[in-house]
Amino acid sequence: MVVVISPYADCASARDTAARFVAEHCPWADLDAVQLVVTELTANALRHTSGSWRLRLRAEHGELTVELDDSSPALPEARTPDFAGGGGFGWPMVLSLAGRVEVQPHAEGKTVRAIWSREPEAA
Numbered sequence: 001m002v003v004v005i006s007p008y009a010d011c012a013s014a015r016d017t018a019a020r021f022v023a024e025h026c027p028w029a030d031l032d033a034v035q036l037v038v039t040e041l042t043a044n045a046l047r048h049t050s051g052s053w054r055l056r057l058r059a060e061h062g063e064l065t066v067e068l069d070d071s072s073p074a075l076p077e078a079r080t081p082d083f084a085g086g087g088g089f090g091w092p093m094v095l096s097l098a099g100r101v102e103v104q105p106h107a108e109g110k111t112v113r114a115i116w117s118r119e120p121e122a123a
Helices: 011-025 031-048 090-097
Strands: 002-005 053-060 063-070 100-106 109-117
Touching: 011 031, 011 053, 011 063, 031 053, 031 063, 031 090, 031 109, 090 109
Parallel strands: none
Antiparallel strands: 002 053, 053 063, 063 109, 100 109
């Protein structure tokens, strides 16, 4: 497992860490999708929280898990994209790129978990 903790990292550092982790531990994963999800989750934590965030990457049992803890109790929600610069693109993108997404509220905020499963090899 790899952990990246703010304020010692930014979106670019988190994305680079994810790329190294995927290359070493789960090269089967779609690197572009993982990096986009990591970028979106960390950017949202920076934009929408007043506290710190923590990113964890884990590969085990044929799954890659990206977890981001942040200090905001507000759960992500889909909204109509605003092409004039108001956002609304990130959460639907996270939902479409990851195989499975879970959000777990807790006393300190929430954890957003994006999970990709390794496809079984064809016989």
